[in-house]
Amino acid sequence: MDGSYRSYSIGNNASVMRKERPIRVCHIAPSLDQLGGQSIQAARLLEGLREAPDVEAELLPINPSLPGPLRHLQRIKYARTVVNTLATLILLIVRLPRYDIVQVYAASYFSFLLTPAPAVLIAKLYGKRVILHYHSGEAEDHLSHWYWMAAPVIRLADVVIAPSSYLVDVFARFGLRAQAIFNIAALDKYWFRGRSPLRPVFFTSRSHEPLYNVPCVLRAFELIQRRYPEALLTVGGDGGERRRLEQLARELKLRNTTFTGLIPFDRMPAVYDAHDIYLMATDIDNMPNSITECFAAGLPVVTTNAGGVPYIVRHEETGLMVGRDNHEALAANAIRLLEDQELAAAIARRAREECAQYAWPQIKGQWLAVYRELAHPRERHEWDL
Numbered sequence: 001m002d003g004s005y006r007s008y009s010i011g012n013n014a015s016v017m018r019k020e021r022p023i024r025v026c027h028i029a030p031s032l033d034q035l036g037g038q039s040i041q042a043a044r045l046l047e048g049l050r051e052a053p054d055v056e057a058e059l060l061p062i063n064p065s066l067p068g069p070l071r072h073l074q075r076i077k078y079a080r081t082v083v084n085t086l087a088t089l090i091l092l093i094v095r096l097p098r099y100d101i102v103q104v105y106a107a108s109y110f111s112f113l114l115t116p117a118p119a120v121l122i123a124k125l126y127g128k129r130v131i132l133h134y135h136s137g138e139a140e141d142h143l144s145h146w147y148w149m150a151a152p153v154i155r156l157a158d159v160v161i162a163p164s165s166y167l168v169d170v171f172a173r174f175g176l177r178a179q180a181i182f183n184i185a186a187l188d189k190y191w192f193r194g195r196s197p198l199r200p201v202f203f204t205s206r207s208h209e210p211l212y213n214v215p216c217v218l219r220a221f222e223l224i225q226r227r228y229p230e231a232l233l234t235v236g237g238d239g240g241e242r243r244r245l246e247q248l249a250r251e252l253k254l255r256n257t258t259f260t261g262l263i264p265f266d267r268m269p270a271v272y273d274a275h276d277i278y279l280m281a282t283d284i285d286n287m288p289n290s291i292t293e294c295f296a297a298g299l300p301v302v303t304t305n306a307g308g309v310p311y312i313v314r315h316e317e318t319g320l321m322v323g324r325d326n327h328e329a330l331a332a333n334a335i336r337l338l339e340d341q342e343l344a345a346a347i348a349r350r351a352r353e354e355c356a357q358y359a360w361p362q363i364k365g366q367w368l369a370v371y372r373e374l375a376h377p378r379e380r381h382e383w384d385l
Contacts, residue, residue, distance in 0.1 A: 020054065022053070022054050022055055022056040023054060023055050023056070023100050023101065023371050023372070023375040024056045024057075024058075024098065024099045024100045024101070025049075025055060025056070025057040025058070025099060025100065025101045025102075025103055025371060026057075026058055026060050026095065026096060026099040026101070026102050026103065027042050027045070027046060027057060027058065027059050027060065027103045027105070028060050028062060028088075028092070028102065028103065028104045028105060028115065028116075028119045029041075029042035029059065029061070029062065029103075029105035029133075030042070030061060030062050030063050030105075031043075031059060031061040031063055032265055033061075033063055033065075034062075034063045035262055035264075035265060036207070037135055037183075037288070037289050038105045038107065038135050040265065040289055041105075041135070041163070041183050041184060041289070042059060042105060043265075044184040044186055044360070045057070045184060045367065046058075046059055048184065048360045048363075048364060048367075049367070052364070052368060054368075054372070055368065055371055058099075060088075060091055060092070060095060061088075062084060062088050062114075062115045063084055064084065064087050064088065064091060081114070085114050085115065088115055088119075089118060089122075092118065092119055092122045092123075093122060096122060096123055096126050096128060097126055099128060100128070100129065100374075100375050101128065101129045101130070101131060101371060101374050101375060102119065102120075102123035102128045102129070102130050102131070103130075103131040103133055104116050104119045104120055104123070104130065104131065104132050104133060104157075105133045105135060106132055106133065106134045106135065106136070107134075107135055107136040107138075108136040108138040108139060108141070108142035108146075109138065109142055109146065112142070112146070112149075112150060112153075113149070116132070116153070117149075117153045120132060120153050120156050120157060121153070121156070124156050129158045129374040129375070130156065130157045130158050130159075131157065131158065131159045131160075131161055131370065131374070132153075132154060132157035132159070132160045132161070133161045133162075134154075134160060134161070134162050134167060134171075134178070135162075135163060135286060136286060137167075137211075137282075137284045137285040137286035137306070137307040137308060138211070138284050139167055139170045139171070139286070140170045140173075141284075143170070143171075143174045143176075147174065151174065151175075151176065154171075154176055155176070158374055159179070159370060159374065160176065160177060160178040160179070161178065161179060161180075161181050161370070162178045162179070162180055162181075162286075163180065163181065163182055163183040163286065163287045164180055164182070164183075164286055164287040164308040164311050164312065165180045165308075165311050166286060166287070166307060166308030166310075166311045167180070167286055167308065168180050181363060181366045181367060181370075182287065182357065182358050182363060183287050183289055183292065183358060184358060184359070184360055184363050185289075185292040185293065185295070185296050185355050185358035185359055186293075186296070186360075187296050187355060187356070187358075187359045189269050190269050190272060190293055190296035190297040191269065191273065191297065192296065192297060192298045192352050193273060193297065193298045194298060194345060194348065194349075195276045195298060195299075195300075195344070195345070195348065196341070196345065197341060198276050198277070198300075198337060198338055198341050198344050198345075199276045200224065200228040200230065200231035200232070200276070200277075200338055201231070201232045201274070201275050201276045201277070202221065202224070202231065202232065202233045202234070202275065202276070202277050202278070202279050202334070203233075203234045203236065203271065203272070203275035203277070203278050203279070203299070204217045204233070204234075204235055204236065204237075204278065204279045204280060204281075205235075205236035205237050205263065205271075205290055206237055206280060206282060206288075206290070207237050207238070207239045208237055208238055208239030208240065208241040208242045208245055209239045209240060209241060210241065210283075211282065211283050211284040211285075212280075212281070212282045212283070212285075213281045213282060213283045213304075213324070213325060214235065214237075214241065214245050214281065215244075215245065215248055215281075216281035216304075216325055216326075216327045216330060217233075217235075217279045217280070217281045217327075217330070218233075218235075218245065218248050218249055218252060218254065218257075219252065219327035219331075220279065220281070220327040220328075220330035220331040220334065221233045221252075221254060221257070221279070221331070222252040222253075222254060223327065223328065223331035223332075224331050224334055224335060225254065225255060225256075227335055228335075228338065229255070230256070231256065232256040232257075232258075233254070233256065233257045233258070233279075234258050234260060234271070234275060235249075235257065235258065235259045235260065236260050236261075236262070236263045236271065237260075237261075237262065237263075238261050238262045242259070242261075245259070246259055268293065269297065272293060272294065272297035272299055273297060275299060276299065276300075277299060277300055277301075277302065277334055277337060277338075277344075278290070278291075278294045278299045278300070278301045278302070278303075279302055279303075279330065279334060280301065280302070280303040280304065281303070281304050281324075281325070281327070281330055282303070282304055282306045282307075282309070282324075283304070283306050283324050283325060284306055284307055285306045285307040285308060285309055286307055286308045287308050287311070287312055288309070291303065291309070291312060291313060291319070292312070292355055292358050294351070295318065295351040295352055295354060295355035296352065296355050298348045298352060299348070300319065300320070300337050300344045300347045300348050300351070301313065301318075301319035301320070301347075301351070302319065302320045302321075302322070302330060302333045302334050302337065303319060303320070303321055303322075304321065304322055304323065304324045304325070304326070304330070305321045305322065305323060305324065306324055309321065312354075314354075316343075316347070317347065317350055318347060318350050318351040318354050319347060319351060320333040320336065320337065320347070
């Protein structure tokens with residue numbers, strides 16, 4: 001019997017077969033116009049769900065494309081926040097009644113208040129099943145300081161999903177239940193290339209915000225260039241620290257260092273392919289997409305051990321890890337890869353094998369199980385006539 005049909009008993013002696021309509025899921029997340037971890041994961045999940053016949057998934061963007069003068073306001077920093085928030089609230093009120101499940105992507109602090117909290121509340125007022133899909137590596141600090149506000153909203157959700165066991169452990173410490181479903185790595189979009197010989201061609205791509213500690217990468221690269229004067233560094237990303245980072249690069253007299261700004265999503269595979277080692281010095285993190293993308297593309301990763309990173313990187317097996325804000329150790333381990341290329345090749349090979357667990361075929365069944373359980377709880381459907 002096709003899984004899209006369900007049997008219902010009527011009275012004691014009869015049953016009927018009825019074709020189920022697809023489960024309708026609304027994903028409340030940024031679109032790829034606001035490039036980041038949430039928008040990338042929402043896009044990958046929606047793309048994968050297109051092949052699931054019993055699920056209809058749609059995006060309700062928290063950065064909606066608006067007409068005329070409203071679009072002009074979206075270009076102004078603080079006005080953009082107000083306009084997007086009001087527009088999203090209207091869309092939530094109008095569109096949520098048509099869905100069975102509402103999947104709300106959430107980060108921390110003030111952004112949690114802007115959209116995730118209202119979205120959960122409106123969905124529950126409509127009687128919808130709610131998935132809170134929490135992505136932020138700042139969860140521990142958020143819950144420590146905003147517990148009084150965040151915990152009641154989190155407990156309203158029927159299911160809390162986090163992309164790493166690290167966040168599950170953080171939630172548990174605050175008496176909150178969550179389950180892990182890994183971020184999706186698009187292995188079909190990133191081609192694996194063995195680097196032989198491994199060149200001193202480095203890449204980093206975190207947002208230019210304090211928690212990602214890009215200055216630590218720049219200071220490490222200054223030490224690397226003392227050993228390898230020809231070394232190159234590409235600094236992808238953008239953010240409030242951009243000018244300060246460019247000034248620091250000048251103060252350190254870095255050569256062959258390029259700040260690219262935001263790199264379009266569809267260009268990332270080619271950018272990874274053009275580089276040989278990935279550097280990351282984040283102070284707070286969860287499950288960075290950039291690490292699994294590097295795994296897929298064959299770039300050995302040298303990273304700090306912040307937050308959830310040790311849950312996905314095994315030191316000297318799938319990457320090299322150092323303590324936070326330690327640019328000397330970051331540089332020393334990058335140089336170690338260049339001077340022990342057999343180790344670098346083994347790390348890249350094992351990382352690619354590790355990455356298979358994050359591919360859509362392995363993640364698909366977990367998401368479908370969540371949707372089906374929420375839409376069709378395990379109790380038997382019976383009508384006693």
